[in-house]
Amino acid sequence: METIARENVQQAIDETFAAQRIQAKYNRLSSVKERKILLEKLQNWIKNNHSDIQRAIHADFKKPYAEIDLSEIFVVTSEIKHALKNLDHWVKPKKVPTPIPMLGTKSYVQYEPKGTSLIIAPWNYPFNLALGPLVSAIAAGCTAIIKPSEMTPHTSALLRRLVEETFDKSQVAVFEGEVEVAQVLLSKPFDHIFFTGSPAVGKIIMKAAAEHLSSITLELGGKSPAVIDNKADIKDAAEKIVWGKFVNCGQTCIAPDYILVHQAIKDEFLKELVQQIKKMYDPSKKGIEKSKDYARIVNSKHLKRMKNLLADAELKGAVKYFGGHVEEEENFFEPTVLTGLTEEMEVMQEEIFGPILPVISFADLEEAINYINLKPKPLALYVFSKDSENINKVFKETSSGGAVANDCVLHFLQNELPFGGVNNSGIGKAHGHFGFLAFSNEKSVLKQRVGLTASKPLYPPYGFAGKKIIDSLLKWF
Template sequence: MEITVEITASLIDQVFTAQKKQSLIMRQSTANQRIALLNKLMNWIKSNMEDINRAIHADFKKPYPEISITEIYPVTSEIKHAIKHLDAWMRPKKVHTPITMLGSESYIHYEPKGTCLIIAPWNYPFGLALGPLVSALAAGCTAIIKPSEMTPHTSALVRRLVEETFDRSQVAVFEGDVDVAQKLLAKPFDHIFFTGSPSVGKIIMKAAAEHLSSVTLELGGKSPVIIDSKTDIKDAAEKIIATKLLNCGQTCVAPDYILVHAAVKEALLHELKENIQKMYDPKNKGVEKSKDYTRIVNGKHLKRIKHLLSDAEMKGAQIYWGGYVNEEDNFFEPTILSGLSEEMDIMHEEIFGPVLPVITYADLEEAINYINLKPKPLALYVFSKDNEMIKRVIRETTSGATVANDCALHFLQNELPFGGVNNSGVGKAHGHFGFLAFSNEKAVMKQRIGLTAVKPIYPPYGIKSKKIIESLLKWF
């Protein structure tokens, strides 16, 4: 075992050194050269769709259509978006020259940060490993990917993809557990992109601080849903169930809990139950027999969610629907809870599973205050026909994103920045924002030779220069 660890550490050293050298070459790369790498990635994905489906299904029993929507499409759309816009993103951006700098010109030059580390999570092990890679390649960086050991089939597939597509001096994959992650984090990467929990995000940030590496941390948290009395309840319930139960609730932007106006609570509970049955049990044979319902990733996480549910029940929560668990198959039935209180663990921990607490409120201020007393969420969803109410929620709450009358769709909108705030994340990703995350926005200024606007205020400070400085302070 010790020999394996030593070999791994040595190999990490070799690859890291090779990527540092290659990053100096890639710094000079053109848009066409970067697009060629992105096209190689796209071609591998298109040629190996069945293998991708099989690997992810082996880890989750995830249905193939869901794999296409949530794992493959986000990557391919990200590639297409980057290819379309990369030339414009790379172009130096000229900025305004103030009158006090007359004669000079200034612009922003986008250069790759260098060698980057991408630590991917287990919940979307394909999409969240390769999505950041698209941004890294678009920015001209080299990258090492550390996939999750909790999804071994997909992890092996990602390694195969990279080995068959790139030279390891450009992109490499290191599989393994925490020990491998720690060895990678000991290296002075130019940027670290991590997707996972806030608790692990803090560990990543501490490791990055040792080398002053910049970070993008896509974390999570408890993303709330607000439903007011003027909501189309049927429409809201359908959208909430579709996104909550996607990947069996193991989604960072899944609705975590609902704050519903007391006047429409019963109607909402009914519609939530109806939509579970419509989507996952239309023939009334039980959700467990549905081919469209994913499983929890492993027994450890199933037991964690089961504990949250039992703790809530013990402290007074009522199961409105669901609650059945089959540990042998990692099956956790969609579950709707009511009668919640702040003493329950489920109201403080991110659920990351198919349990949906429903809490009532009397007026909007109460709901807003409830959200603002908790850590800032990755996403916030608000359902209402009242545009003023929606504007108030946007204005008076803080979150990585706010979506009105739907859930989670913003993740697929490449023109929007994706990321959290404070506890739910640091930095933004996707599209141009992903390109910027892996780029250094270098300030460049060119001054004319000879007389300049600032030379008249050089020392010694005589009467004339003092008057010029006074004018600067007064008028500019």
């Protein structure tokens, strides 16, 4: 039965991919109006099925409805609105200046769809991170196959329903399933692959893409630090970090992974951190496990991973400053703050991707910068300070996919900014115009006049005049 099922999946993928390759040729000639119609259909489906989206995501890991609206639905609808508003401008050929040696020519950049695209979405924001790239693919004129995560089955089923009710499969399709489905999809010669997930899996995607020389966008992760200097507003920093870290139960690629706080304010900051955790998730003092505003770990496998990280840290000397309570039947893991960290601990070696927050002190800003630079480049970096020189120093002397001063996570919502990592934390950029470019080929076009041109005197045989012109080019241009 398994073999039959696998053969059916293979056949379905073969047929859909073949249909999309044909459609991709027609899409090269698609108008802005046609692309906008597709985006509007997506927008209308989301609007008309708002409650169904909430229920599906909540069923997968008890994500609060307000959090779903903000971090899943709003992100997608704002991306659609941004594309609808700006698409006419994005697709217009962009004229470029003509240098003197090229006099007589006209040049411009023409944006054409890359063609067929594959979007492999993660489980932590299963709606947002599947449909955000789809908006960019449609805006650019690409076809798309979406492979949602098997770890969020309710949302994956909803995504399939959305696509089947909104698009023809030759334009957009969804294939659910586990790693075998992804392997079949990755064997196809897609023109572009957009993957969101871990650096480890990103390397696998990159190898598969190399087989067909497919272009890729890799949205990965890493250990994103938050630096708090001795000139920061402690309460403000603690409040923002608690929200950025523990929203979605810490299962956010750009969540602060660990804190570097100046030793002069460490104790005060830790106390404020606990106060803010209680204020947000236990205002009634009945226990955070009773909170309807706190999500759960996605499944028992990842809950076990969190428990192991905490146990390893404590075994090697870490101090549990706050939290650590676990309820396995609910996949509940309390917001947890650790101190007394060392580099031998697993929690300091790998991306946490959960509600454990290590806090480390530093004596001067140079020490904090050096600590960050010893690790792979993170997806995000946060600095909390009232001193603009300190903020700029950290930004200039470190490398990260994105950087935010005096807040967390918010840059993901800024459609005018490119979103993505650098090296270990990602390749390529997304969102808004940058997402459109990711799925587009920026074709260079040069138009020459007929007859005498500035370049003809440079044709062989190279006589005295030709050599003089070449000498002038070398000297003056």
